[in-house]
Amino acid sequence: YQAVQYDRPLIERVVTVTGKKIENASNFWVKIGTPIKDLVEEVGGLPEGTRKIVNGGPMMGKAIKNTDVPVTKGTSGILIISEDEASRQEAKNCIRCGQCVFVCPMGLEPHLLMNLSEKGLYERAASEDVMTCIECGSCSYVCPSHRPLLDYIRFGKSIVKKLNTSKN
Ligand code: SF4
């Protein structure tokens, strides 16, 4: 609305900073470029035992190594996760339950895309539409074998993107 009505570019946005152990979880209206470090300070700093800092939401956000990075237009929130919440269960073999296929909003076969990326079969992954994955994380969330589906799919996508760029 602001872009169309007032010719105003996106220069600020709302960022939620939260986490179970955060003292003063808050929403901030900040300029793009604001250091994430400053927002974390505002909510009481990183609690002891912090294991992960996620830039974005719990499903689609990406872990960041530290808070010395700026807010970008995609920074919907900063999620601070403690050691006990972040622990991943050990990945087991695929039991072919089909849950990942059932939940995929894009009609993909996440178990297949993961296998193709794991085995380096990127051309085949491309032909199986890996690039249409919207990285919602639903497949990883429901997998009873705790398989890191999205991690491998993201990796496969990055390689396919590079391959496509080098062809053009
Ligand atoms: S992350 Fe990708 S493959 Fe997995 S459910 Fe979402 S769209 Fe489908």
Ligand code: SF4
């Ligand atoms: S949800 Fe997990 S176990 Fe089930 S088919 Fe998909 S990858 Fe295999």
